[in-house]
Amino acid sequence: MVGHIDNKSLLSPSLSLSLSLSSHRQTMPSAGAVALHSSLCFSCQKPSSHSISQQPNTHVGDKPRSLLQKHPLYSATHSRLSFQFKEKILCLEIMGVDAGKAMSQNPELRTATMESIESIISFLQSKGIHQKDLARIFGMCPKILTSNIKTELNPVFDFLSQDLKVPDQSFRKVINKCPRLLTSSVRDQLKPALFFLQRLGFMDLAALAYQDPILLVSNVENTLIPKLQYLENLGLSKNEARGMVLRCPSLFTFSIENNFKLKFEYFSGEMGRKLEELKEFPQYFAFSLENRIKPRHMEVVQSGINNLPLSVMLKSTDEEFRELINSNVGR
Structure with missing residues (x-):
C-alpha cells in the first residue's frame, strides 16, 4: 500500500x-x-x-x-x-x-x-x-x-485563573478534563456560560472547574436553555427544573431526543411513576435505558416488590439488587 x-x-x-x-x-x-x-x-x-x-x-x-x-x-x-x-x-x-x-x-x-x-x-x-x-x-x-497563543490560548488560562480561581498548578487537571476549553472564546463562550450558570445557582467554582467544565463550553442559547425548557414542559416549575440541574449537572449534557424523551416516556408510561420522583432523583436520566432501567424495572415487577424507590432500584450494585430481589421472591 x-x-x-x-x-x-x-x-x-x-x-x-x-x-x-x-x-x-x-x-x-x-x-x-x-x-x-x-x-x-x-x-x-x-x-x-x-x-x-x-x-x-x-x-x-x-x-x-x-x-x-x-x-x-x-x-x-x-x-x-x-x-x-x-x-x-x-x-x-x-x-x-x-x-x-x-x-x-x-x-x-x-x-x-x-x-x-x-x-x-x-x-x-x-x-x-x-x-x-x-x-x-x-x-x-x-x-x-x-491557535493564536496571545489572542486565543492565553485568555483561556487567564479565565481559569481569574474567573474560576484555578491555581496555576491545577491548570493541567482542568484542561485534561475538558480540552475543548482551549478552543472556546472567552468573550463569546466561556464568560457568558459562567454568568448563566451562576444565575441558575452554580456557585461552586471548584465544581465547575474540576467536575463539570463541559458546561462552560456548552452553548447557552442552543443547549442549556432548551434543556431547562424541556424539563419545565414536563410539568415542573422553573425552580424545580433549576433544582434538578443543580443536583445533577450532567442533565445539561444529555440529548433531548435520544435521552430525555425516551426515558421519560418509559418512566411515565411503562413504569407509571410520578413526576415527584424525578425531582427527587434527576440522576434517573443518567442510567442506560436498555441496560439498566428496563431490565431492573422488569425484575422488580416480576418479583412483586411495590413502591421501590427509584434511587434504590438504579443505584444499587448488581449484587445488592440481586439480594433485594431474592429477599422478596416468594413473599
Missing part, C-alpha cells in the same frame, strides 16, 4: 502519509521512535522561560535532514511531499496524533509550520500540561495546534 500512490492520494497527501504511518506503527522500534521524537520534534524537558524561537538549536527545521530521511517511512511516502510536510506529519504521528484525522478536522494544520506547532507545545507545557497529555488533547481538539 505504501509503494502505490493513486490520484486520490495526490489530492490528500496528509491522509496518504497518515495511512502509511498507521500501517507501520507496529513495526517501528519503540526506542527508535522515542529517539526520533526527541530529536526531531521537541525536548521532553519542561521548557525554560525562553521561547523555542529564541533557541535555534531546538528547531525541527534546523536538524540535519538525513535523520528524518533515513527513517523507513520517509522514502515510502509520496515523493512530491516536501521535507517539512513529511516532518510535520511524522512528528504528529510519533507524538500519538492521527495526522490525517487532525488535518481533516483542522485544514489550517496543513500549512502550519513546525515552529508554530512547537511554540504551541512549549506554551502548554509552560502552563503545566505534560507531554504525555498532548496526544489526547490534540486528538480531541486539533484546532489547538493552529
Whole structure:
C-alpha cells in the first residue's frame, strides 16, 4: 500500500502519509521512535522561560535532514511531499496524533509550520500540561495546534485563573478534563456560560472547574436553555427544573431526543411513576435505558416488590439488587 500512490492520494497527501504511518506503527522500534521524537520534534524537558524561537538549536527545521530521511517511512511516502510536510506529519504521528484525522478536522494544520506547532507545545507545557497529555488533547481538539497563543490560548488560562480561581498548578487537571476549553472564546463562550450558570445557582467554582467544565463550553442559547425548557414542559416549575440541574449537572449534557424523551416516556408510561420522583432523583436520566432501567424495572415487577424507590432500584450494585430481589421472591 505504501509503494502505490493513486490520484486520490495526490489530492490528500496528509491522509496518504497518515495511512502509511498507521500501517507501520507496529513495526517501528519503540526506542527508535522515542529517539526520533526527541530529536526531531521537541525536548521532553519542561521548557525554560525562553521561547523555542529564541533557541535555534531546538528547531525541527534546523536538524540535519538525513535523520528524518533515513527513517523507513520517509522514502515510502509520496515523493512530491516536501521535507517539512513529511516532518510535520511524522512528528504528529510519533507524538500519538492521527495526522490525517487532525488535518481533516483542522485544514489550517496543513500549512502550519513546525515552529508554530512547537511554540504551541512549549506554551502548554509552560502552563503545566505534560507531554504525555498532548496526544489526547490534540486528538480531541486539533484546532489547538493552529491557535493564536496571545489572542486565543492565553485568555483561556487567564479565565481559569481569574474567573474560576484555578491555581496555576491545577491548570493541567482542568484542561485534561475538558480540552475543548482551549478552543472556546472567552468573550463569546466561556464568560457568558459562567454568568448563566451562576444565575441558575452554580456557585461552586471548584465544581465547575474540576467536575463539570463541559458546561462552560456548552452553548447557552442552543443547549442549556432548551434543556431547562424541556424539563419545565414536563410539568415542573422553573425552580424545580433549576433544582434538578443543580443536583445533577450532567442533565445539561444529555440529548433531548435520544435521552430525555425516551426515558421519560418509559418512566411515565411503562413504569407509571410520578413526576415527584424525578425531582427527587434527576440522576434517573443518567442510567442506560436498555441496560439498566428496563431490565431492573422488569425484575422488580416480576418479583412483586411495590413502591421501590427509584434511587434504590438504579443505584444499587448488581449484587445488592440481586439480594433485594431474592429477599422478596416468594413473599
